[in-house]
Amino acid sequence: MLRTVRRLAMTAAPLLCLLAAEARATPEVAAAYRAMEPLWRQVLAASLRRATWSARRAELEDEAHWATLSPGDRLAVLATETERLRRELAHRRAVPSRTERLGEGCVGPLRGCRVLAGGVLRGEDGMELRWQFQRGFTPETGTTGGLLVFERRGRELHPLTWSFEGYDWQAPRLVEHDDGLLLAANGFRAGSGHGNADLLYRRSGDAWREVELESWKLALPRHLPAGLGVLKGVDYDFARMTARMSLWRDADGHCCPTGGQALADLRLDGDRLVLVRLRRIGLDDFPG
Known part of the structure; x- marks a missing residue:
């Protein structure tokens, strides 16, 4: 039972060529995957967490795990992934591409939103990051939390990262590491599974690169x-x-x-x- 749970948790949409080659693949499963493919392209192009989404796609297309699922389970997994991709794109559209201030009001997609915490992080080179921890709800996921981090560029703040996958977040912090400066934020998802929603970025020159x-x-x-x-x-x-x-x-x-x-x-x-x-x-x- 434990191994079955683990496999299901790691499995989702396979490569379309794998589906085409499988005798067990049904037209419904193949059609669901084709419908999801444009969403994957949009998310990988628009997301500020491309490393995570690229890893998720590679994991979800793992042939060995996919082969263990029935056509019905495959359809269910594809439906779940399609909804998650659509939420990610909706969140991206709701987060402003630039702003002059990050104050007491919420920015982003959450309804009934309130800001629970916020702060500023500064580096020795003049780098300035501003962050905001929110809580609100969406019709699809219910009550959830959001963490947004913006980087100052001149007079404007630009989004460095954000996530609405966690219910609870700790304040982001800068961590000195042998591999350079890190930006870390610990977060957990809602529910008894206490799933991870943590974020980690590594400073590379003047830019931040996500670590999945x-x-x-x-x-x-x-x-x-x-x-x-x-x-x-x-x-x-x-x-x-x-x-x-x-x-x-x-x-x-x-x-x-x-x-x-x-x-x-x-x-x-x-x-x-x-x-x-x-x-x-x-x-x-x-x-x-």
């Missing part, structure tokens, strides 16, 4: 003994480049992991994080 934080988790099963898995979010420490997580046994309920905890050592590899080592906390280390 999702694909490294695909390596976790190779580092865990059989019967152990990770079903909820992890707690990042970007200053130390680690992630702490609880471990579930196959028989555990979603609420109550009994497999202990582990600490992942991570490193920056271009525009992504990679898993270097997984260590058990408080118990004997993992075999091998």
Whole structure:
């Protein structure tokens, strides 16, 4: 059961050529994928988080995971992904491309929105970032939170990044790292899954480059003994480049992991994080 949940969580739309080659592919599934393809192109062109969306597409098109799903499950996954892409494009249109100030009023797509926190980050080279943490709702997702970070360029503020995927956010902060200056913001999604919504950017010259934080988790099963898995979010420490997580046994309920905890050592590899080592906390280390 644990492995089935993990596969479903990592699976979605495949390459159209894969669908065309599969005997099991139905016309409905192929049509749903074709309808989604223009949305992918628009998101990858417009999003300020291209590294994350590119990694999501690669993960969702993984042939091995896709092959485990029935046509009905495939249609459901495609419908979910299509809606998520449409939301991302709607959010992009709602966030202003420039503004002269970021004050007490909300900017962005949330309805019934109120600003819960805001602040300014400054670097030694005169860099200035302004951020805003909001809470409101959308008809599609219900109550949610938004984090927006704008960078000052002369008299204007331009969006550096934003996300409405997290319910709760910690204040963004600048982190000195061996690979350069980082902008980090810890966030979690709504619901009992405590899923990650964290953001990480790396300073490269005068520009900020996003570091995607999702694909490294695909390596976790190779580092865990059989019967152990990770079903909820992890707690990042970007200053130390680690992630702490609880471990579930196959028989555990979603609420109550009994497999202990582990600490992942991570490193920056271009525009992504990679898993270097997984260590058990408080118990004997993992075999091998």
